[in-house]
Amino acid sequence: MKLWAYWRSSCSWRVRLALELKGLAYEAIPVHLIREGGEQHAESFARQSPLRQVPVLEVEHAGRTALLTQSVAILEYLEEAHPEPALLPRSPIDRAHVRSMVECVNSGIQPLQNLHVLQRIEQLGQDKKAWALHFLERGLTALEALAARSAGTYLAGEQVTLADVCSIPQLYNARRFGLDLARYPTLVAAERVCESLAPFQRAHADAQPDAERS
Ligand SMILES: N[C@@H](CCC(=O)N[C@@H](CS)C(=O)NCC(=O)O)C(=O)O
DSSP, X not given: OEEEEOTTOHHHHHHHHHHXXXXXXXXXXXXXXXXXXXXXXXHHHHHHOTTOOSOEEEEEETTEEEEEESHHHHHHHHHHHSOSSOSSOSSHHHHHHHHHHHHHHHTTTGGGGXXXXXXXXXXXXXXXXXXXXXXXXXHHHHHHHHHHTTBSSBTBBTBOOXXXXXXXXXXXXXXXXXXXXXXXXXXXXXHHHHHTSHHHHHHOGGGSXXXXXX
């Protein structure tokens, strides 16, 4: 598999986590989202990812090669194609709850403070940091409340799930914006445990070959 990704992209990080947790080998191809206006805007990349976003995962499955976009679609593909270890619980209700935590991040936080959105907010003369903090705070408050219903060692009991896979990169991102995470004790407690696990360490933004020190 080939993964087009940017080290600090939370959506790329979600996919790296699922690949690492499932023990799947992949080749990482860095796409620099900032340098020279962003490599995601090159026409060659847009042919792979029409929304000009990372991640993109190239997979070979049942004799076909495909380029997959949208991190949650990719996570679901990996879960279906490589079911072990499972990143969703068994019970339909618990699966729905994990997916609702995933969507809390995937549609309730990340797209509202994505690079392209923040660049547009700035072009319109608004305060992009205040905008991002509003949605981070709102979304993480909701995620904390959802997680408090199910958390054990991890956000959904005793199993690492896609909820952890989406929460961890979002918390890193929230810290970059200076958000005080003390109000999200359930999220931070699960994060602390995850950080001690090798797949989470390998997938971490700062461990990527294209990571920059800042
Ligand atoms: N819904 C998409 C969002 C992908 C996305 O927003 N990717 C960001 C990095 S996390 C990106 O490529 N941004 C480039 C830009 O905004 O120009 C997914 O889950 O894959």
